[in-house]
Amino acid sequence: xxxxxxxxxxxxxxxxxxxxxxxxxxxxxxxxxxxxxxxxxxxxxxxxxxxxxxxxxxxxxxxxxxxxxxxxxxxxxxxxxxxxxxxxxxxxxxxxxxxxxxxxxxxxxxxxxxxxxxxxxxxxxxxxxxxxxxxxxxxxxxxxxxxxxxxxxxxxxxxxxxxxxxxxxxxxxxxx
Amino acid sequence: xxxxxxxxxxxxxxxxxxxxxxxxxxxxxxxxxxxxxxxxxxxxxxxxxxxxxxxxxxxxxxxxxxxxxxxxxxxxxxxxxxxxxxxxxxxxxxxxxxxxxxxxxxxxxxxxxxxxxxxxxxxxxxxxxxxxxxxxxxxxxxxxxxxxxxxxxxxxxxxxxxx
Numbered sequence: 001x002x003x004x005x006x007x008x009x010x011x012x013x014x015x016x017x018x019x020x021x022x023x024x025x026x027x028x029x030x031x032x033x034x035x036x037x038x039x040x041x042x043x044x045x046x047x048x049x050x051x052x053x054x055x056x057x058x059x060x061x062x063x064x065x066x067x068x069x070x071x072x073x074x075x076x077x078x079x080x081x082x083x084x085x086x087x088x089x090x091x092x093x094x095x096x097x098x099x100x101x102x103x104x105x106x107x108x109x110x111x112x113x114x115x116x117x118x119x120x121x122x123x124x125x126x127x128x129x130x131x132x133x134x135x136x137x138x139x140x141x142x143x144x145x146x147x148x149x150x151x152x153x154x155x156x157x158x159x160x161x162x163x164x165x166x167x168x169x170x171x172x173x174x175x176x
Numbered sequence: 177x178x179x180x181x182x183x184x185x186x187x188x189x190x191x192x193x194x195x196x197x198x199x200x201x202x203x204x205x206x207x208x209x210x211x212x213x214x215x216x217x218x219x220x221x222x223x224x225x226x227x228x229x230x231x232x233x234x235x236x237x238x239x240x241x242x243x244x245x246x247x248x249x250x251x252x253x254x255x256x257x258x259x260x261x262x263x264x265x266x267x268x269x270x271x272x273x274x275x276x277x278x279x280x281x282x283x284x285x286x287x288x289x290x291x292x293x294x295x296x297x298x299x300x301x302x303x304x305x306x307x308x309x310x311x312x313x314x315x316x317x318x319x320x321x322x323x324x325x326x327x328x329x330x331x332x333x334x335x336x337x338x339x
Contacts, residue, residue, distance in 0.1 A: 034213070037212075037213040038213050038214070040209075040213075041206075041209045041210040041212075041213040041214075041242070042210070042242065042245050042246065042249065043199055043206075044245070044246075044249045046249075046252070046253070047180075048257065054179075054180070054257075056179065057179050057257045057326075057329050058329060064245060064248070064249075065245075065248050065252060065261070066244060066245050066248055069241075070214040070215075070241070073215055074215065081217045082217060085219075088230070089230070090219075091218060091219050091220070091226075091231075092217035092218045092219045092223075093217070093218045109231075110231060111218070112240075112268070113240035113241065113268055114267060114268060115240075115265070115266050115267035115268050115313070116244055116264075116265065116266065117263070117264075117265035118248070118263065118264045118265065119262065119263050120248075120260070120261060120262060120263070120264070120331065121330050121331050121332070122329070122330035122331065164330065165330075172267075
């Protein structure tokens, strides 16, 4: 029996390459307590995250550099991701990979984070809003020994609510 | 406590290793603490049955998102409050599981003075306790010159082109 490798880059998937999300502001400003949980979970107690004396260069305590990447929490309007946990194939991850971008509708079950390229400018501080602009830079398929793999390349730009650049990233998500 | 003096460009030699950052041994609790802090509900990080039986993984997985911040910490610790970790790129190639001890490392591959500052290129990675590389990448860090001003904050790459 011959096996045909499916092409997951359908016209519907092709149509979202280059799609840009409108600027999206995180629901709430950066909070000291979430910064604390974040740097403690990183096992990184650098004084710039908590000590006013040691953070003068930054204008006061700051969040770890990559913190803005994780501030786009579920809003009250969005469905509860845990509501689907009774489905045995549900992996807990929304296929809408960024707020404001359309989901990548590829029927591959496993999602892995392939890596990042970061350019870093400034830490976010408690009280500041975070604004994200995202774009699907590319979506493509490679057929490996273990089957088809779809790569989703996302460009993200993070700024403060006042328009100050925080960081830029290029993130590759792998679906297989 | 004031600013931490980081590395100084004049002292840097190509081929040298920067101080490593070691984490671990990692446990499921460390992974769950991180997943909860960032509200990531991907089952492979806390649901052992799903990770092993459904996804065929050896155990629950240390988050790539956690490892990336350790890589940034490696560079930020070295740059201190007088330099700046400007660029960092890496691929998540290896899987890490509870029991692993992870060592983030960096080695200088190039250096160039630009304007009143120094730019240092590095190769970076993260080894497990068996010496297996799982997160290979590159980085670019801006450092002060000896006797020169600290790298201005917020960082603007245009300072490297100023006379």
